[in-house]
Amino acid sequence: MDMELDIKSTSRKRKxxxxxxxxxxxxxxxxxxxxxxxxxxxxxxPLSFTDWDGLSATRNFINFDNYVxxxxxxxxxxxxxxxxxxxxxxxxxxxxxxxxxxxxxxxxNRINNLTRTIVFxxxxxxxxxxxxxxxxxxxxxxxxxxxxPNPLGSQFWAxxxxxxxxxxxxxxxxxIIYVAALQGISKDYYEAAQISGASKWxxxxxxxxxxxxxxxxxxxxxxxxxxxRVYDYPMAATSGGPGRASETIAMLIYKNLFSYHKAGYGxxxxxxxxxxxxxxxxxxxxxxxxxxxEL
Numbered sequence: 001m002d003m004e005l006d007i008k009s010t011s012r013k014r015k016x017x018x019x020x021x022x023x024x025x026x027x028x029x030x031x032x033x034x035x036x037x038x039x040x041x042x043x044x045x046p047l048s049f050t051d052w053d054g055l056s057a058t059r060n061f062i063n064f065d066n067y068v069x070x071x072x073x074x075x076x077x078x079x080x081x082x083x084x085x086x087x088x089x090x091x092x093x094x095x096x097x098x099x100x101x102x103x104x105x106x107x108x109n110r111i112n113n114l115t116r117t118i119v120f121x122x123x124x125x126x127x128x129x130x131x132x133x134x135x136x137x138x139x140x141x142x143x144x145x146x147x148x149p150n151p152l153g154s155q156f157w158a159x160x161x162x163x164x165x166x167x168x169x170x171x172x173x174x175x176i177i178y179v180a181a182l183q184g185i186s187k188d189y190y191e192a193a194q195i196s197g198a199s200k201w202x203x204x205x206x207x208x209x210x211x212x213x214x215x216x217x218x219x220x221x222x223x224x225x226x227x228x229r230v231y232d233y234p235m236a237a238t239s240g241g242p243g244r245a246s247e248t249i250a251m252l253i254y255k256n257l258f259s260y261h262k263a264g265y266g267x268x269x270x271x272x273x274x275x276x277x278x279x280x281x282x283x284x285x286x287x288x289x290x291x292x293x294e295l
Contacts, residue, residue, distance in 0.1 A: 086162065086234075253273065
């Protein structure tokens with residue numbers, strides 16, 4: 001009896017030691033996340049109720065004035081429109097192109113592997129570098145050699161041109177996710193469908209898409225979150241211009257925090273927008289997962 005208790009105690013200690021070792025690998029990342037994301041966000045909540053300018057040592061409590069002013073800020077509708085256009089374009093086009101390319105390159109051979117690598121390579125570049133590459137392409141190559149107008153200089157086309165930069169880079173990521181999901185689908189399903197006389201189109205809708213849906217849900221949620229908080233691309237490509245044609249909500253928050261010296265208002269706007277992003281993503285995730293169960 002005592003021997004059994006000793007064995008169980010030793011086994012529990014080993015499991016606990018293994019869990020501690022596993023957690024030790026996560027601790028540096030967890031510490032960075034808490035130190036640079038969670039703590040600043042929580043620290044900013046009381047600041048959102050003040051008129052702090054971000055520099056002075058004094059700050060006055062102004063109740064909910066910053067939150068009330070959000071609804072009368074004339075720059076928010078335009079910034080929200082630009083953010084929504086960017087998020088929708090990048091989400092839809094990147095996923096559709098990524099899926100189409102994945103369907104073409106799902107089989108592993110030398111040519112497909114090389115092509116997948118080439119398509120994925122832009123994603124490995126930093127967002128700032130991607131933006132500078134395409135600033136050059138738009139101005140010196142497309143316009144300089146082919147007389148195609150630079151979209152970044154147009155108030156209508158600026159946010160679309162910036163969206164294309166993201167699509168060019170992120171299509172490769174979507175492709176990799178979909179290739180992995182496609183390769184995990186058993187060939188038995190397609191063989192059974194062919195015996196039953198199903199067409200390629202019917203096989204896609206009845207077999208491929210339902211089996212791919214978890215990957216679709218993952219990509220949609222990730223790209224929705226990335227699109228709604230976009231800052232790097234428009235800041236590097238146009239700095240929000242021309243005028244405010246490509247200014248996003250994240251850029252507006254940054255300008256209020258640092259450029260306009262309205263840190264209290266900028267923090268309030270950041271809190272409200274963060275909460276909105278969480279709600280939007282939660283609703284979309286719930287709807288997509290409900291669809292996943294139906295499929």
